[in-house]
Amino acid sequence: MAYTTRRIGVVLFQLGGPDSLEAIEPFLFNLFCDPDIIDFPFARIGRKPLARLISSTRARKVQHHYATIGGGSPIRRFTEQQARALQRKLAQCGLEARCFVAMRYWHPFTAQAIEQLRAAQCDEVVLLPLYPHYSSTTTGSSLNEWRRQFREALPVHCVEPFYRHDLYLQALAENIDEALARFADPERPEIVFSAHSVPVTVVQKGDPYQRQIEETVDLLMQRGGWSNHQRLCYQSKVGASKWLQPSLHAALRELAMEKDSEVCVVPISFVSDHVETLAEIDHEARAEAAKLGIRRFEMMSGLNDSPTFIAALADLVAGAIGIDLGGERGPEALAAAAR
Numbered sequence: 001m002a003y004t005t006r007r008i009g010v011v012l013f014q015l016g017g018p019d020s021l022e023a024i025e026p027f028l029f030n031l032f033c034d035p036d037i038i039d040f041p042f043a044r045i046g047r048k049p050l051a052r053l054i055s056s057t058r059a060r061k062v063q064h065h066y067a068t069i070g071g072g073s074p075i076r077r078f079t080e081q082q083a084r085a086l087q088r089k090l091a092q093c094g095l096e097a098r099c100f101v102a103m104r105y106w107h108p109f110t111a112q113a114i115e116q117l118r119a120a121q122c123d124e125v126v127l128l129p130l131y132p133h134y135s136s137t138t139t140g141s142s143l144n145e146w147r148r149q150f151r152e153a154l155p156v157h158c159v160e161p162f163y164r165h166d167l168y169l170q171a172l173a174e175n176i177d178e179a180l181a182r183f184a185d186p187e188r189p190e191i192v193f194s195a196h197s198v199p200v201t202v203v204q205k206g207d208p209y210q211r212q213i214e215e216t217v218d219l220l221m222q223r224g225g226w227s228n229h230q231r232l233c234y235q236s237k238v239g240a241s242k243w244l245q246p247s248l249h250a251a252l253r254e255l256a257m258e259k260d261s262e263v264c265v266v267p268i269s270f271v272s273d274h275v276e277t278l279a280e281i282d283h284e285a286r287a288e289a290a291k292l293g294i295r296r297f298e299m300m301s302g303l304n305d306s307p308t309f310i311a312a313l314a315d316l317v318a319g320a321i322g323i324d325l326g327g328e329r330g331p332e333a334l335a336a337a338a339r
Contacts, residue, residue, distance in 0.1 A: 008090070008097040009122030009154075010051055011113055012083050012140040013129040016103030017073025021066060023106065023338050028055035030105040036141035058238065065279035076103065078304050079130065079270035082313070084160035085305040089314040097174055097317070098122060102142070107245035110145045114152075124155040128269050128313065132163040133216070135209035138199055151173045157320040163216045167312035171303050172266075173224045179264050179300040180226070189262035189296065190229045192251055193217050196276060197243040210244055216268060231261075232268075236276050248285055258294035263289060271309065272294045273302035 018027040032038050032051035040195035066072055090097040098120040102113035117125065127146065131138040139161070150156075162168050195213045203210050217232050233251040237243040246254075248265075255263060255313035265285065267277045282299045289297040303309040318325045 004095065004321070004323070006013070006096070006123040007121065008095060008317070008321065009117045009120060009125045010086065010090075010097050010099045011102050011117065011125065011127050011146070012079060012086070013102050013104070013110075013127065013131075013139075014075060014079050014272075015138065015142075016106035017075040018066065019072040019076060020236055021063060021071050024074065025055050025059040025285075026188055027106045028058050031055075034141055035055060036136055036144060037188060048064055048098060050280060054239070062275075065275050065284070068283050069275060069278045073274050074278070075272060075274040076107070076273070078100070078302070079103075079144070081305045082130070082168075082272065082310065083267065085310045086313050086317070089310050090317060093314060093318065095318065095323070098289065104142050104145060110142075110149050112148055118152065122154065124157070124321065125152075126317050127158040127162060128320075129159065131269075132161060132168060132271065133209050133212040133269060134161040134207075135198055135202065136205075136207050137202060137209075144227055159196050159316045161212060162312070162316055164213050164219065165312055165316065167308055168313060169216075169219055170225050170299075171309040171312060172220055172268075174265055174308055175222060175300045175303065175306070176220070176226075176264075177302050179266070179298050180228070182298050183262060183264070183296060187227050189264040189298070190231065190255055190260050191226065192248070192263055192265045193220075193230065193232045193268040194234050194235050194248050194251075194265055194281060195232070195244075195267075198249070199244075199286070200242045200244060203244065213269060220268075228264075235280055248281070248286065252289050252292055252294065254291075260297040261293070263296070264298050264300065271303045273304060 008337065018024045027050050032054045033047055035047070038050065079101050083101050087097055087099040100113040100116045101108055102110040127143065129139040130140055161330050180189065183189050196210055198207065214232065221230060231251060233248045234244045234247045235248040237247065265281050267281060270277055283306055286297045
């Protein structure tokens with residue numbers, strides 16, 4: 001079943017997260033020092049002082065979020081689980097691959113992933129941003145850092161945004177079905193899709209993120225065939241500038257005013273559980289919903305290392321190097337084989 005004798009290095013990109021309460025401020029400092037996040041006239045002079053100010057202020061505000069979920073972000077653990085599962089899946093499909101994790105703002109950084117890649121003596125590289133939707137603030141930033149750090153003379157392939165990929169949508173639909181099944185009547189709750197927000201100025205510059213998020217919601221509703229009412233909102237706004245709306249808080253208030261008593265929140269822009277899902281949604285938003293009189297609140301679990309999602313990643317990696325894993329059996333059979 002071997003498709004190639006070449007050893008493939010697969011680099012999984014994520015934003016990362018602080019692994020302790022003490023790491024919150026330096027993590028945020030790294031984030032706000034990113035020119036893809038903070039850019040303005042004379043930014044080279046003012047970016048670091050501004051990043052220190054924002055990170056120290058923001059760290060105090062979000063510390064309780066991380067304390068709620070054990071004192072640090074689990075995103076590294078979940079991403080490394082995804083990397084191991086993907087490496088096993090690719091081996092089952094006849095591809096010799098080594099998978100590495102590159103976090104943008106905390107360990108393991110991109111430079112560390114490159115050192116591991118070099119030690120593994122790979123023949124070619126596949127870049128796999130774990131952001132289904134493209135934004136200059138996520139995929140763009142991670143790939144820019146890669147270009148600054150990588151100097152090897154190896155063939156490099158890049159996986160494109162995969163929000164339309166059949167197995168990715170199937171993985172989401174499976175998790176939504178699981179969440180809806182927790183309700184006495186799965187057709188009753190409002191489905192609230194929640195995506196990480198971005199500044200409106202980013203979208204106005206041509207960033208496709210908002211359009212791709214909206215298209216994902218449409219594709220999922222068609223695929224799932226759910227009759228539930230649904231709406232889209234955004235979360236995790238930082239600072240005073242205008243970000244994509246409505247917010248998750250505003251959506252919950254509207255639902256309460258409309259006398260909706262059951263809500264199923266679907267984190268639509270994330271592929272693993274971390275502080276935005278476990279703390280902002282499953283803790284903070286859940287408590288807010290209860291105060292507003294919403295009787296039942298459930299959140300879809302993250303894709304994490306679900307077999308269907310890992311099959312999607314394997315198909316994306318193989319496609320990037322010109323190999324069709326599905327063959328005549330198609331992607332459905334590939335997903336079934338992953339279970």
